[in-house]
Amino acid sequence: MDIARSLRAEARRADERRLLVLAGDPDRTRERAAAALDAAAIPSAETTVVGPEPFLDCEHHEQSRAEELLGRTRTAVVLDAHEELRPDAVGRTVGAVDGGGLYVLLAPPLNEWPEERDGFSESLAVPPFDVADVTGHFRRRFVETLRAHRGIAIVNVDTDTVEQDGLTNPPPSRPVPVPIPPADAQFRPETYAQCLTDDQRDAVQAFETLQAGGEAVVVEADRGRGKSSAAGLAAGNLATEGRDVLVTAPQYRSAGEVFTRAADLLETLGVDFTRDRASEPQRLDLAGAGCVRYAPPEEAATLLDDPDVVIVDEAAALPVRRLEQFLDAPAVAFTTTVHGYEGAGRGFSVRFRDRLAESGHAVTDMSMTTPIRYSDADPVEVWAFRALLLDARPPVDQLISDATPDTIAYQQLSAADLRADEHLLREVFGLLVLAHYRTEPSDLARLLDAPNLTVRALTHEGHVVAVALLAQEGGLSAETRATMYEGGRVRGNMLPDVLSTQLRDEAAGVPVGQRVLRIATHAAVRSRGLGSKLLSEIKAEFAERVDWLGVGYGATPDLVRFWTRNGYSTVHLATSRNATSGEYSVVMLDPCSDDGAALATRHGGWFRDRIAAVLSDPLDDCDPDVVRTVLRATDWEPTLSLSAWEWRLIAGVPGGASILDTNPAPFRDLARRHLSDPADPTALSAREERLLVRKVLxxxxxxxxxxxxxxxxxxxxxxxxxxxxxxxxxxxxxRWVQEELDRHQ
Incomplete structure (x- = not known):
C-alpha cells in the first residue's frame, strides 16, 4: 500500500493527520487496512480498531463503545463502517488520532453507500415507520465531504483504483517553541515545565486566581487543545497548597485527563499521595495537604463535604440549571469544548454567561486555540468539523436583529430542503444545538434521515430566527401498544411510552401526535414572541392532521409558564430527577381533536387525583415554584369535595382549635384546588403559595x-x-363553614 506509506510520511513531516478511505468488499477492505498499517509502519500497540470484529491483532471496540477512546491518543484508528456508521463513533474516534497518524475508514462502495440501510438506520426507524422509510441524506453528504476535502485518500479496493491520493504537499512542521514560564507565576515552576503551548501555560496561570475565594475561571477550547490537562496541572498545585479540589464532569471518563495530569505533576514534585489506580472515580489524597476528588454532577452540585475549589470539566454538556448550582462554591472553574459532541459551547456562552456575571464572582476568561496533538493546519480536523457540523452556528446577530412576528415567514423544512441548502442546514442545526444541553453528531443524522422527524422554522430575510424539531408519535398498532404496555422497548414515542408504561394506559398509543423535541429562538431576538409565534403556526398547520401536540422537558417555572401561555396543560410530572439536569420532567399536551381531548382529560384527571400524594413522597423536594406553575398549568374543572368533618378540621386551624397534622388530606385538597385554578389569583402572595406547597403539599x-x-x-x-x-x-x-371559622376567632 504505497498510498498509505506516502500519507503517513506526509502526515509526520507536517505533524498533521491523514484520512484513508478503503471502500468496497468488506473482507478486501479489512485485508487492505492490515497492509496499509504495515506499509505505514504503525505498530499494533498504537492501533485501535472500532467496528464489529477484531480483524487486527490490536485493541478493539465496537462502535457503541467508541467513548473508550476519549482522552486517549493513538497513532492509527480504523473505523469499520460496513455494518453501521454511527456518527457519534466518528466524532469520538477521529480526535484520538495523533499528529503524524492515520484515520482509516472502511466502507461499502461510496456510490452505493448512501442507498444502503444499516444498523444505525434501524435505530432511526421508530414505530410506526420501518427501515425502508429512513433516507440516506446524512451518508450522501458524508461521502461528498470525503471527496471534497484535502488530506483524504480514497481507494476502491474492488478495482484497485486510487480515486484520490489525499496528498497536500504541506511544508514541514516547525518546531513548537517551549512555553516560557510566566515571571509572576504563583504555581510551582515544575507546573509550567509540563505545558506544551503558550495557550496551555496561560490557561494554567488563569487557574492561579482560584487560590482566593470569590473567583471563577472559564476556559473554552476546541477538542485537543489541552484544557483538561491545564485543569489537572492546576488541581495538583491547589491540592499541594492544602485545597480540597472537587472535580466533576458528565461522566468520569471526561475528567480522567484531569486526574492523570494532576498525578503526574505530584510525582514530579515528589509529593506523597495515595491513589487507587484500579478504582474509578479516582481520588488523590496528599499527605498532610489537600486532595483532588471526583463526584458526578448531581452529587457535586450539592458541594458535598464543602470543597475549596470546584472544577467543572466539559461544562457545556450540563444544563444551565445544574451549572448555576456550582456558583455557590468558594471558587469555581468551568472548562468546556467550544465545538463538538461533548456539548454545545456556544449554548454555554449564550445561556450561562448572564448567570455567571450576576453571581458576584470575579471571572477570568481564557480561550485556547492551538492544538496540542497535531498542527493547527490539520485537514482532518477541518473535514470532521464540516462532516459532523461541529461548528454549526445560527446567523450572526446583525442579520436578524430587526426580526419581529410581523417580519418573519413560517417555513416547512423537509430533510431534502436541508440537504440541498448547506447554509440553511448550518443555521437550523446551529439553533437546535442551543436548544439542548447536549447535542451529538447522531442528532444531525436524525435530522436528515429519521422518518418521524420534521423541522419548522421562522425566517427573517432568508435567515433562521426560530426553529422547532417535531417528532411524530402514536398511531401505534395493537401489537406495538401491547409490547410497550408490558414493558418492552419501543424506540421513539416518548409521550405514549410514559403514559402507557408509567401510567398504565395502553390506549395512549392510539391517538397520533406531534411532540416538540426542541424549540429555540435566536438569542438576539428573544422576548419578542417569536417562540410563541412558531408554536401558533405549528398548531395551525397540524390541527386538522393530528390528535395532539405535546412536549416533555425539565421543568423550570419560566418554561412551564411559556408552554402554558401557548395552550399546553400538565398531564404528568416525573417522580425522579434527571441525573444530569437535576430537574423533574413535565409532560404537557395541547389537544387538537376529540381523541386528543379525551387523552388529555383522562390524564389531566389522573394527575389531579394523584398529585397530592406524590408531592408528599417522591416529589417532596421539588422546587415549590415548579409545583406552583405545574399545578396552575392543569386543565380540569376545579372541584373540592370535603366532608363536614374535614371542613371543621380546616376551620379550626386559624384559631388554634385544631392542627394540620390531625389529618393533612383535606388541607392538601384545599391547597391543590387553589393552586390549580384560584378563585382569586391575588388572595395569596408568591411566598405564601410557596409555604402552602412546602408545608401542606x-x-x-x-x-x-x-x-x-x-x-x-x-x-x-x-x-x-x-x-x-x-x-x-x-x-x-x-356559609356554615365560615361561621365555623368565625366561632374560633
Missing part, C-alpha cells in the same frame, strides 16, 4: 420551611399558614 418539617422561606421563627411561619388557611376557607367554604 410536601409535608416538610416546620424548621426546614421556616429557614428556607426566611421566617423569623417557626411560630411566625405557623401563624402565616393559619392566615392562609383562613383566607382559603373564606374563598371556598360554604
Amino acid at each position: 410536601q409535608g416538610r418539617p416546620w424548621s426546614a420551611v421556616t429557614e428556607e422561606l426566611a421566617f423569623v421563627s417557626e411560630r411566625e411561619c405557623m401563624r402565616t399558614l393559619g392566615g392562609i388557611v383562613e383566607r382559603l376557607t373564606r374563598l371556598y367554604g360554604d
Whole structure:
C-alpha cells in the first residue's frame, strides 16, 4: 500500500493527520487496512480498531463503545463502517488520532453507500415507520465531504483504483517553541515545565486566581487543545497548597485527563499521595495537604463535604440549571469544548454567561486555540468539523436583529430542503444545538434521515430566527401498544411510552401526535414572541392532521409558564430527577381533536387525583415554584369535595382549635384546588403559595420551611399558614363553614 506509506510520511513531516478511505468488499477492505498499517509502519500497540470484529491483532471496540477512546491518543484508528456508521463513533474516534497518524475508514462502495440501510438506520426507524422509510441524506453528504476535502485518500479496493491520493504537499512542521514560564507565576515552576503551548501555560496561570475565594475561571477550547490537562496541572498545585479540589464532569471518563495530569505533576514534585489506580472515580489524597476528588454532577452540585475549589470539566454538556448550582462554591472553574459532541459551547456562552456575571464572582476568561496533538493546519480536523457540523452556528446577530412576528415567514423544512441548502442546514442545526444541553453528531443524522422527524422554522430575510424539531408519535398498532404496555422497548414515542408504561394506559398509543423535541429562538431576538409565534403556526398547520401536540422537558417555572401561555396543560410530572439536569420532567399536551381531548382529560384527571400524594413522597423536594406553575398549568374543572368533618378540621386551624397534622388530606385538597385554578389569583402572595406547597403539599418539617422561606421563627411561619388557611376557607367554604371559622376567632 504505497498510498498509505506516502500519507503517513506526509502526515509526520507536517505533524498533521491523514484520512484513508478503503471502500468496497468488506473482507478486501479489512485485508487492505492490515497492509496499509504495515506499509505505514504503525505498530499494533498504537492501533485501535472500532467496528464489529477484531480483524487486527490490536485493541478493539465496537462502535457503541467508541467513548473508550476519549482522552486517549493513538497513532492509527480504523473505523469499520460496513455494518453501521454511527456518527457519534466518528466524532469520538477521529480526535484520538495523533499528529503524524492515520484515520482509516472502511466502507461499502461510496456510490452505493448512501442507498444502503444499516444498523444505525434501524435505530432511526421508530414505530410506526420501518427501515425502508429512513433516507440516506446524512451518508450522501458524508461521502461528498470525503471527496471534497484535502488530506483524504480514497481507494476502491474492488478495482484497485486510487480515486484520490489525499496528498497536500504541506511544508514541514516547525518546531513548537517551549512555553516560557510566566515571571509572576504563583504555581510551582515544575507546573509550567509540563505545558506544551503558550495557550496551555496561560490557561494554567488563569487557574492561579482560584487560590482566593470569590473567583471563577472559564476556559473554552476546541477538542485537543489541552484544557483538561491545564485543569489537572492546576488541581495538583491547589491540592499541594492544602485545597480540597472537587472535580466533576458528565461522566468520569471526561475528567480522567484531569486526574492523570494532576498525578503526574505530584510525582514530579515528589509529593506523597495515595491513589487507587484500579478504582474509578479516582481520588488523590496528599499527605498532610489537600486532595483532588471526583463526584458526578448531581452529587457535586450539592458541594458535598464543602470543597475549596470546584472544577467543572466539559461544562457545556450540563444544563444551565445544574451549572448555576456550582456558583455557590468558594471558587469555581468551568472548562468546556467550544465545538463538538461533548456539548454545545456556544449554548454555554449564550445561556450561562448572564448567570455567571450576576453571581458576584470575579471571572477570568481564557480561550485556547492551538492544538496540542497535531498542527493547527490539520485537514482532518477541518473535514470532521464540516462532516459532523461541529461548528454549526445560527446567523450572526446583525442579520436578524430587526426580526419581529410581523417580519418573519413560517417555513416547512423537509430533510431534502436541508440537504440541498448547506447554509440553511448550518443555521437550523446551529439553533437546535442551543436548544439542548447536549447535542451529538447522531442528532444531525436524525435530522436528515429519521422518518418521524420534521423541522419548522421562522425566517427573517432568508435567515433562521426560530426553529422547532417535531417528532411524530402514536398511531401505534395493537401489537406495538401491547409490547410497550408490558414493558418492552419501543424506540421513539416518548409521550405514549410514559403514559402507557408509567401510567398504565395502553390506549395512549392510539391517538397520533406531534411532540416538540426542541424549540429555540435566536438569542438576539428573544422576548419578542417569536417562540410563541412558531408554536401558533405549528398548531395551525397540524390541527386538522393530528390528535395532539405535546412536549416533555425539565421543568423550570419560566418554561412551564411559556408552554402554558401557548395552550399546553400538565398531564404528568416525573417522580425522579434527571441525573444530569437535576430537574423533574413535565409532560404537557395541547389537544387538537376529540381523541386528543379525551387523552388529555383522562390524564389531566389522573394527575389531579394523584398529585397530592406524590408531592408528599417522591416529589417532596421539588422546587415549590415548579409545583406552583405545574399545578396552575392543569386543565380540569376545579372541584373540592370535603366532608363536614374535614371542613371543621380546616376551620379550626386559624384559631388554634385544631392542627394540620390531625389529618393533612383535606388541607392538601384545599391547597391543590387553589393552586390549580384560584378563585382569586391575588388572595395569596408568591411566598405564601410557596409555604402552602412546602408545608401542606410536601409535608416538610416546620424548621426546614421556616429557614428556607426566611421566617423569623417557626411560630411566625405557623401563624402565616393559619392566615392562609383562613383566607382559603373564606374563598371556598360554604356559609356554615365560615361561621365555623368565625366561632374560633
